[in-house]
Amino acid sequence: MVSSVFAKEKQDGMPGPLHRPVCRQLRAHHAVMAAVHMRDLFAADPARFERFSLQVGELLLDYSKNRITDETMSLLVRLAEEADVAGWRERMFGGDKINNTENRAVLHVALRNRSNHPVRVDGEDVMPKVNAVIERMGAFAERVRSGEWRGYTGERITDIVNIGIGGSDLGPQMVVQALKPYRHPRLKVHFISNIDGAHVKETLESLNPETTLFIVSSKTFTTQETMTNAHYARAWFLAQSQAEKHIARHFVAVSTNREAVAAFGIDPANMFEFWDWVGGRYSLWSAIGLSIVLAVGAERFVELLEGAHAMDEHFRHAPLDRNMPVILALLGVWYNNFFGAESHAILPYDHYLRSLPAYLEQADMESNGKSVDRDGNVVDYPTGAIVWGATGINGQHAFYQLLHQGTKIIPADFIVSVEPHTNLQAHHDILIANFLAQTEALMRGRTREETQAQTGQFVSHKVFDGNHPSNAILLQKLTPHALGMLIALYEHKIFVEGVIWNLNSYDQWGVELGKQLASRILPELHADAPVGGHDASTNALINYYRRMSHPRTGL
Ligand code: F6P
Numbered sequence: 084m085v086s087s088v089f090a091k092e093k094q095d096g097m098p099g100p101l102h103r104p105v106c107r108q109l110r111a112h113h114a115v116m117a118a119v120h121m122r123d124l125f126a127a128d129p130a131r132f133e134r135f136s137l138q139v140g141e142l143l144l145d146y147s148k149n150r151i152t153d154e155t156m157s158l159l160v161r162l163a164e165e166a167d168v169a170g171w172r173e174r175m176f177g178g179d180k181i182n183n184t185e186n187r188a189v190l191h192v193a194l195r196n197r198s199n200h201p202v203r204v205d206g207e208d209v210m211p212k213v214n215a216v217i218e219r220m221g222a223f224a225e226r227v228r229s230g231e232w233r234g235y236t237g238e239r240i241t242d243i244v245n246i247g248i249g250g251s252d253l254g255p256q257m258v259v260q261a262l263k264p265y266r267h268p269r270l271k272v273h274f275i276s277n278i279d280g281a282h283v284k285e286t287l288e289s290l291n292p293e294t295t296l297f298i299v300s301s302k303t304f305t306t307q308e309t310m311t312n313a314h315y316a317r318a319w320f321l322a323q324s325q326a327e328k329h330i331a332r333h334f335v336a337v338s339t340n341r342e343a344v345a346a347f348g349i350d351p352a353n354m355f356e357f358w359d360w361v362g363g364r365y366s367l368w369s370a371i372g373l374s375i376v377l378a379v380g381a382e383r384f385v386e387l388l389e390g391a392h393a394m395d396e397h398f399r400h401a402p403l404d405r406n407m408p409v410i411l412a413l414l415g416v417w418y419n420n421f422f423g424a425e426s427h428a429i430l431p432y433d434h435y436l437r438s439l440p441a442y443l444e445q446a447d448m449e450s451n452g453k454s455v456d457r458d459g460n461v462v463d464y465p466t467g468a469i470v471w472g473a474t475g476i477n478g479q480h481a482f483y484q485l486l487h488q489g490t491k492i493i494p495a496d497f498i499v500s501v502e503p504h505t506n507l508q509a510h511h512d513i514l515i516a517n518f519l520a521q522t523e524a525l526m527r528g529r530t531r532e533e534t535q536a537q538t539g540q541f542v543s544h545k546v547f548d549g550n551h552p553s554n555a556i557l558l559q560k561l562t563p564h565a566l567g568m569l570i571a572l573y574e575h576k577i578f579v580e581g582v583i584w585n586l587n588s589y590d591q592w593g594v595e596l597g598k599q600l601a602s603r604i605l606p607e608l609h610a611d612a613p614v615g616g617h618d619a620s621t622n623a624l625i626n627y628y629r630r631m632s633h634p635r636t637g638l
Pocket of ligand 1: 248251301303304305309
C-alpha cells in the first residue's frame, strides 16, 4: 500500500521524487486548501478565469475551477522545476534513451516534426526516413482513394480493415472516428482488435473480399490476438480469391518487424515501416496511422501532425507556468498525491470524440500505471490515476450522480468543440449549456440554505457540496489540426507526470505476465487429462471449461 498523501518524509535521508524540498510546503498548503471552497475563491476574485486559463492555438484551457490559488500553482511549478521537467523534456526531444528498461529513445515527436529540424538517434538523423514513410503512405492512400488501386477482380476498394490491438488499434480508431466528417465517401474503415471470434466474424460478414483491403498493424508482428485475426482474414480472403498471388492487392502491413511480415506472406513492398523508438500507444503518428490517411487523405493527416507539432513546440518552449501540458500534469499530481484522488474522468462533449476516453486509458495507464520507479525502487507514493470516462452528456444520465454527490474526489476534464460539424444549432446549444451547467454545478454545488429555499423536503439529499475540480478544454472545431493538438497535449501531460513520479512512462512490463500465462494455458484447454499445475481456482476453471466446452472450428 502506498500513502495517499505524497508527503511522508523518507527515513533514509535520500530525497525521493516526492520528498523534494517543495513537497513539505505543498503538504502544508494542502492542509489549508482542503478547507477552502472554490465558490469562495471565485467570489473573492472576479479575474479568476483570466488568471487560470490559457489559450494555445485553437485550444482554450480553463483551469480556474480547480482547488488552487496562485500559491498552489507556484509551488507546483517549483515541484516541476525540482523534478527537472525541463531537463527531461530536452532529453526526450533530443533522442536520449529515456526508455531505460528497453534502451530506447522516445521520439513520437519526431514523427510530427514538421519543422524538419534534425532529430538524432545514435547519431543518425531520423527525419529523412520519417518523411519517406509519410510520403509512401500518402502515395499509397491516394492510389486507393482515387480508385487506381484495384482488388484482384478489378473492383475498387470500398472497405479498409485495420487489424491490430492496443496502440495499433485505439489511436487510429479514435482518430478515424473523430475525423469522420472528413472521410472519403467511398471508403469505410473497420477495426478488428478483439480475439473474441465474434469481432472478426461480424466485421467480415458484411464485406466483399474483392473490395476489401486489410492493414495488419502490429509493431512487433507477434501479438497473438492480431496475428490470429490476421490469419483468419487471410483464410477468409483466400477462400474466395483462391490464389495467394492476390494477397498482394488486399493485404498490407504496418510494423517494425520486416521478417515476420514477409513470413506472413505480405510482400515487404507493401509494408509500411516504423521504428523501435515509437511506443505502441504513441504510434498513431507513424505508419500505424495508415488507416487515418486512407480515411481522410494525406493532406488531413499532415494537418493532424501539424497540430501535434504546434503543441510540441508550445510544450518545449513555453515557460512551465504558462505551459498547457505542464499545468494539466501538475493539477493531476496535486489531486493524486495530495488530495488522494484515485481516478480522473475524461468527459468529451463531442460525439466524434467518444472513443477518446478509451484511447487515453491506454495512453495514460499503460504509461504511468507503475509501482516501481525508473531506477527499480518500489515507490511509496501513488502514481498514475485510474483514467476513465464516456461522452459527458450520456454520463449525466448515468454516472454523474457519483461525481456530484458521491464520496470520492474525481477530477474531470470536459472537452468541448465550439463549432459543431452539423448545422443542428439547437442541439449544439443544448450540449454546450449542459457542459457549462455541469462544470458550474460541480464547482459551486448548492448549499443547504439554497436547497431549503428551493425545496422543503429531503434537503440533505438535495444538497450539493460542490468543490469538485474540473478542467474545460475548448476546441474551436474538431479539425485534424485541433485534434492533433489535443492528443499531443495529453501525451505531454502523461510525460510530465511520469517525470515528477520518476517513472519510465514508456515501457509496459505489466502486460507480460498475463501473455506468458495465456500461452501456457492455451494448450491445456483441450488437454486429455485434467490439469493440475495451477492454483486450485485456475485448475478448476480450466477443467470446468475442458468438460463443458464443445470445440468448433471453421471460417
Ligand atoms: O500488450 C500491450 C501492447 O504491447 C501495447 O503496448 C501495444 O500497443 C499493443 O500491445 C500492441 O502491440 P503490437 O503493435 O506489437 O501488436
